[in-house]
Amino acid sequence: MKFLDLHAQYLSIRKDIDRAIQQTLESSEFIMGKSVFELEKKIASYCGVRYGISLNSGTDALYLALRALNLKVSDEVIVPAFTFFATAEVVALAGATPVFADITPGSFTIDPVSVEKKITKKTRAIMPVHLYGELADMRALMGLSRAHNIPIIEDAAQALGASLNGEKACSFGSMGCISFFPSKNLGAYGDGGMLVTNDERVATFARMWRVHGSEQKYNNIFIGDSSRLDNIQAAILLAKFPHLDTWNAKRAEKAALYNSLLDNRRYGLPIPTPASRHIYHQYTIRVRNGRDRMKEALANANIPTMVYYPTPLHLQKAFTHLGYHRGDLPESERACTEVLSLPIYPELADDDIRHVVEVLNSLPQ
Numbered sequence: 001m002k003f004l005d006l007h008a009q010y011l012s013i014r015k016d017i018d019r020a021i022q023q024t025l026e027s028s029e030f031i032m033g034k035s036v037f038e039l040e041k042k043i044a045s046y047c048g049v050r051y052g053i054s055l056n057s058g059t060d061a062l063y064l065a066l067r068a069l070n071l072k073v074s075d076e077v078i079v080p081a082f083t084f085f086a087t088a089e090v091v092a093l094a095g096a097t098p099v100f101a102d103i104t105p106g107s108f109t110i111d112p113v114s115v116e117k118k119i120t121k122k123t124r125a126i127m128p129v130h131l132y133g134e135l136a137d138m139r140a141l142m143g144l145s146r147a148h149n150i151p152i153i154e155d156a157a158q159a160l161g162a163s164l165n166g167e168k169a170c171s172f173g174s175m176g177c178i179s180f181f182p183s184k185n186l187g188a189y190g191d192g193g194m195l196v197t198n199d200e201r202v203a204t205f206a207r208m209w210r211v212h213g214s215e216q217k218y219n220n221i222f223i224g225d226s227s228r229l230d231n232i233q234a235a236i237l238l239a240k241f242p243h244l245d246t247w248n249a250k251r252a253e254k255a256a257l258y259n260s261l262l263d264n265r266r267y268g269l270p271i272p273t274p275a276s277r278h279i280y281h282q283y284t285i286r287v288r289n290g291r292d293r294m295k296e297a298l299a300n301a302n303i304p305t306m307v308y309y310p311t312p313l314h315l316q317k318a319f320t321h322l323g324y325h326r327g328d329l330p331e332s333e334r335a336c337t338e339v340l341s342l343p344i345y346p347e348l349a350d351d352d353i354r355h356v357v358e359v360l361n362s363l364p365q
């Protein structure tokens with residue numbers, strides 16, 4: 001069994017992918033071509049926002065969202081401690097200070113109560129992460145955003161297509177950040193990302209930044225960088241995009257099967273609220289005792305699992321200078337010892353899920 005089978009997905013859409021690559025080669029238009037702009041339009045409209053600016057990676061999308069805020073060293077950006085490193089890394093890269101908030105015990109996303117406690121006069125942004133494909137508590141977070149006049153940047157790297165009360169990820173905050181890393185629900189065959197926003201000023205800034213701060217070639221207005229999604233990746237993503245909703249729905253079906261078979265007294269199961277459309281980038285359970293032992297036993301039975309993430313960001317070596325200690329963010333720390341992600345992808349056979357559950361249920365408590 002595989003943890004993720006990108007080859008199975010390729011086989012299911014091989015003709016379209018091969019044609020997309022072939023057409024790009026024939027056009028020999030590799031950078032900033034038609035496919036790139038078509039993809040930007042489609043993704044922005046899918047998210048329900050006006051502008052999409054494709055970039056090299058999801059990390060660059062997060063970084064640019066912050067750069068658009070013109071942060072100073074003393075400025076603070078609130079991020080969850082339980083997420084992929086990039087979410088906090090970009091705050092430091094953009095020249096400001098990440099401030100870590102805890103997650104809620106019932107989900108894996110940032111706790112609005114913890115966020116409120118961390119708001120100071122220096123807070124310039126709040127960055128919720130829609131971890132594993134489920135939206136953070138955007139109702140409460142948008143309330144805080146309005147009350148304190150602090151913009152929200154959504155890290156939707158794992159959540160393209162997820163929604164809450166019918167509203168899509170990236171449509172709540174002032175900016176949304178998407179990743180097309182190959183393993184994401186809409187993955188390229190290389191790196192890629194997109195910043196989406198309704199703010200024309202931000203869109204213009206990002207479009208110029210990715211081409212060295214220029215509007216027209218060789219007329220550089222500010223210091224930017226080189227960060228573009230190339231045409232081959234855009235063409236591949238355009239070929240995959242029509243399948244995204246079906247793939248996300250299939251993941252949700254697989255998750256529902258896991259949820260129905262796993263013993264919810266023994267494991268914490270990811271059961272979404274009815275208002276939430278979870279797209280199960282990961283299917284992650286909580287194992288309250290002996291997670292690592294269980295992971296090893298599953299590996300011995302040829303069932304690959306992953307721990308996303310083993311270390312909370314406030315305890316990462318790279319952030320020791322911020323002075324956090326163990327015990328500061330207990331829910332994030334606890335999640336790191338309990339989480340176990342099981343195989344999930346649209347092509348995964350239901351019998352494989354049954355097999356995983358059988359093995360899990362047969363392990364000693």
Ligand SMILES: *Cc1c(COP(=O)(O)O)cnc(C)c1O
Nearest residue numbers: 057058059084086157179180181
């Ligand atoms: C994947 C991911 C990123 C970074 O995206 P890249 O395209 O790999 O740079 C950022 N945040 C989260 C939560 C992610 O899962």
